[in-house]
Amino acid sequence: MTSSLLRSPAAPRAGLRPTLLRRGPVIPAYALTVLVALFIMAADNRSFWARAGAIFDNPVSVMQFGAALFALTLFLLSAFGPGRLQKPVLVFLLMLSAVTSYYMDSLGVMIDRDMIQNAMTTTFNESRHLITPGFLLHVALFGLLPSLAVLWLRVTPRRFLRRLLGWGGMVLASLALFAGLILSDFKTFSAVLREHKELVGSYQPGAPLGGAVRYAKMMLKSRDVTVAPLGADAVKGPRLAAAKKPVLTVLVVGETARAQNFGLNGYARDTTPELAARGVMAFRDVESCGTATAVSMPCMFSTLGREGYSYDKGIRQENLLDVLHHAGVAVEWWDNNTGDKGLAARIGKARSMDEPGDPAFCGSGECTDGIFLAALGEAVAGMTEDTVLVLHQIGSHGPAYHLRYPPEFERFTPACQTAEFAECSVEEIRNAYDNTILYTDHVLASAIDLLAAQDRVIPALLYISDHGESLGEDGLYLHGAPRFMAPETQTRVPMVLWLSEAYRRSFGVDPDCVAARGKGLSHDNLFPSVLGLMDITTSARREDRDLFAPCHIEAS
Known part of the structure; x- marks a missing residue:
């Protein structure tokens, strides 16, 4: 009798816990992807928007080019995140964009292939100084919190075929939107891309992803190397x-x-x-030959x-x-x-x-x-x-x-x-x-x-x-700027x-x-x-x- 009286109040308290705090609202899969893409473009691309505003002659071109990169972001999030992979991919790219945008926005550091090579060959003592309170706060606000929101939200359940068709439609639609926006003023955009490589270099998460791919290709190409002799006649x-x-x-x-x-x-x-x-x-x-130790x-x-x-x-x-x-x-x-x-x-x-x-x-x-x-x-x-x-x-x-x-x-x-x-x-x-x-x-x-x-x-x-x-x-600090845009202070x-x-x-x-x-x-x-x-x-x-x-x- 005493045991029952002690347990009885607990049941209603557990049942009164708000459902939303446990599971979150339900939204379509495409809507979640669009929201994350919008967040990344707005929160993690401050340097990109600043450079685009300085490069283009009018705000219409800025918005048009920015919309094209939003479509490219949508494509990246969709193409690599079908079905059950959606949330892990969204979380990964949110965290990646938060990390790289901090160094881009605060230090002017571009995360390209050479910078990734530097990171891979550094030591703990060298890298630990880059993990500052400001960095941790930035990653928490722009990476961790939105990632938790992604995990909290629920995606509308669909059968396999409809899920497959929806995923394919999102991939094709975002790719078509990107191509259409670029081709609508191709002469202007192609000239800007040729003359201002730093613009795309400041785009998150595209720049670090591209740098990682190029680094991986470089390392794969250099496997099982035979070292040729030099100066054997010395x-x-x-x-x-x-x-x-x-x-x-x-x-x-x-x-x-x-x-x-x-x-x-x-x-x-x-x-x-x-x-x-x-x-x-x-x-x-x-x-100097390069702007970082791993190259120079x-x-x-x-x-x-x-x-x-x-x-x-x-x-x-x-x-x-x-x-x-x-x-x-x-x-x-x-x-x-x-x-x-x-x-x-x-x-x-x-x-x-x-x-x-x-x-x-x-x-x-x-x-x-x-x-x-x-x-x-x-x-x-x-x-x-x-x-x-x-x-x-x-x-x-x-x-x-x-x-x-x-x-x-x-x-x-x-x-x-x-x-x-x-x-x-x-x-x-x-x-x-x-x-x-x-x-x-x-x-x-x-x-x-x-x-x-x-x-x-x-x-x-x-x-x-x-x-x-x-x-x-x-606005630049430290070193490692791409050679094409490196100032003389680095070279x-x-x-x-x-x-x-x-x-x-x-x-x-x-x-x-x-x-x-x-x-x-x-x-x-x-x-x-x-x-x-x-x-x-x-x-x-x-x-x-x-x-x-x-x-x-x-x-x-």
Whole structure:
């Protein structure tokens, strides 16, 4: 009796729960697809609408082209989401559009094939700074909440044949609408698409989906690759062979340093005081191969040049490190970034500097580039053979610029102290970035001092960045812009050369001649110039691109 009295009130309370909260209203399948397509075009394409408004001469063309892409969105949602797949496809594309639109709208970053390649080859430490509170809020509002609404709503049940016919009708109707709208003013739209590729590059979810397809095709094409030998005829030249001590070239591959913010290049701020005091050669006019590490770094170590480089061609041919190895030079790769991108795969000497990580330089869980210095001193002290040592920096990699330098190098203030750029002014972001350049200056100068102070090897140091960085110019931040639209802030990089007195004497190099050749350079010059710096003779070396080829003073 007591048990029945205690249970009886529960039954009516359960029965009073509103039906809508449990299951949601019922709507036709096509209506759900149309609603999601409208939401994506309205909520996730702010950058697209802004660019369309700036490109087209009249609002009618804007709306007509926008309607065409709405029809294309409808086609994508319908074609890949028949029957039971409808809701999973809608949720996936809602979440995808929310993620990509955040980076497009807030940072101006296009998610194309190269950007997807960057994402696939990055590390947790690098990518975690992009997951900010602003990003999470954006994805929750524009991805998670509408996805929950999709799951909550119920679709009108239909028999298989009617469902199939309805799906086919939606696919054909949306495709026909897209084609009709484009063809109605084909001359205008085709011209815009040819001249303004960034317009379609800002369209969500089409741009990231297209980039993913192109990335997948690129990776499938590059499976089971046979690497062709390069420079197998490489030998040490007479100057290197005659050197009385081991010759060491330290090749520092910078990260995200742009030429415009290097004091040596005429920047208004003195961001490179230590290098200036050491009389280095600074090359001001240097162009990068790409705008992101995944493209630039393999390209600069290849002999293909920017015009001839592609991912597929690059991985099918040996690179600079292999040629040096063929010549009998010891080659090592030290990394404080996202790895060697396969460049050191065959030399067998790659070292990650953050494992286990010196607490003096790795207090934040990531290591600053000062971690290289003690290891460099130890390596030089025991060096017995001609060596090229590659140091791959973390440098100025954003958005967490404030983690790239110790507190004592925060000389440009106030500096942005977060990876959430929305919380900082453009000036604060620039201050933090300039502090990273100041610290790179210190690391390079300290390495030069270390090399100059020892008497065991004949040293030289060459520094070149992989790509530049946007700091808010024209609404762009970070890097990785498609090459066709990349600003010079992402494609102009610093390049610095230091030659010890011992090197100049042993190799008979005229530094004034080398400095005079510093115009119109690019990453294409790196491959032959490192071979020239080390005096490596090989058919793979193009002397017309070698900075050192015409600059040797013959002994009398």
